[in-house]
Amino acid sequence: MARPRTPLLSRERIVAAALRLIDEEGLDALSTRRLATELSVSGPSLYNHFATKDELLDAVVDSVIGEVDLSMFRTAEPGAADAVTAEPGSAEPGSAEPGSAEPVTEVPGSAQTPWSEALWDWARSYRAALAAHPNIVPVLAQGPGRRPNALRLADAVFGHLVESGWPRGQATRIGALMRYFVTGSALASFAAGFPADAEVYDAADYPHLGEAHRLAGHRGTVDEGAFETGLEALLDGLALRFARLVERP
Amino acid sequence: MARPRTPLLSRERIVAAALRLIDEEGLDALSTRRLATELSVSGPSLYNHFATKDELLDAVVDSVIGEVDLSMFRTAEPGAADAVTAEPGSAEPGSAEPGSAEPVTEVPGSAQTPWSEALWDWARSYRAALAAHPNIVPVLAQGPGRRPNALRLADAVFGHLVESGWPRGQATRIGALMRYFVTGSALASFAAGFPADAEVYDAADYPHLGEAHRLAGHRGTVDEGAFETGLEALLDGLALRFARLVERP
């Protein structure tokens, strides 16, 4: 059979199969030939749908990012108009100075979710989406590139922070540091990184790791607890910073 | 030539060449054949020094971790005895409960660097070591495994926190969340993840990213600023938590 009457493949089917393969066997297990076999076609068939393996990987990554909830960055009022659009070009995001925007605790006339509450909810959804597919996080962590869902995410976070009164330079940094923390927490399990073999932890070399072989068994709770503790610390710390900003702008 | 009188290779030379290749061309550029060519030997020669490519990669990773400064976790007194060794087996690190250890602001009889100050210095050194070799961070983030330098690092951090009065369960979580943040920040530049091409940021799709094409140009300062802001927030937040712990233990 050369060309079937109905196509054997679609971008969606390929992306779904690729993600399953990555989840189950790791990033290295994703080869075009292996993926094609999984889809019951020959290797080169994939190139009718994606120009390169990288382009395929981009599509997989963006499908994962698409699962992140961004609804908390819209106005809280259900029937209200869409979020206020900031005037473009007013300041550069990379600037270290607070800039001309004056910090306010609430934007008048809008029913925005408070920024710290929005970051809480978003960070949890962000982490859940990524932690469901840890093997692809290294690719994802390279940044949004030209992937629409990743750009939409960056736009929503930055926009919400600026509208909440954060100077643009600081809003950029908060977007960055939140990505650091979330990708870091989803990249690999902390607990599972310690071998369950008790003989690894020689008391002469590692006097405080006598119980570390038990970590892997508590994988879920250790990582969940660390994420929650870290997120609370981060947001508490940012609230202190915001308070200083409001006091002396 | 079959066996030379003086060996052509050593583990050290191989590790150094591999790290250079990874730094300059990425993790995918490291192939055993390519590396061998770089070292002017034939491909299989490497197998006289490392059993597998993974074992070689482990050695590269541990050499990077070895650059992290851990001196702040020892006693501050230059001539003093070594850090107090905690009694082993007193509590499990995975436990969610504070446990029996009672939090104190200072351990009597020792001149330890205060935990928050030590974490500041360590986090900066940790990040500097990793950010110098971002391409290998995904491998490193998988956890210490059986790598001596990585285990020493985990031991030093956990030990210092416990000796500073943090309950063991919380000390575990702080070790984890610090790794999340540092590996996340070293994994990839936030700023460089946004294409410098202004046409990517269609105002209709991404109303707040009008200046995002400038980010890549401020790569260093944006990422440095985000790391410092995040670290300060984290440590401020943890200090709040510690204060609550001391108030009502």
Place this chain on the structure above:
DNA sequence: ACCTGAACACCGTTCAAGT
């Protein structure tokens, strides 16, 4: 337009052969 097999320049690793 969409699939195929053949082909190219690559991989990691094994192994017998050399000194």
Place this chain on the structure above:
DNA sequence: ACCTGAACACCGTTCAAGT
């Protein structure tokens, strides 16, 4: 002990050929 070339089962990608 330490290096070599040959060999095996893999890669990503191109391309002419089929319908």
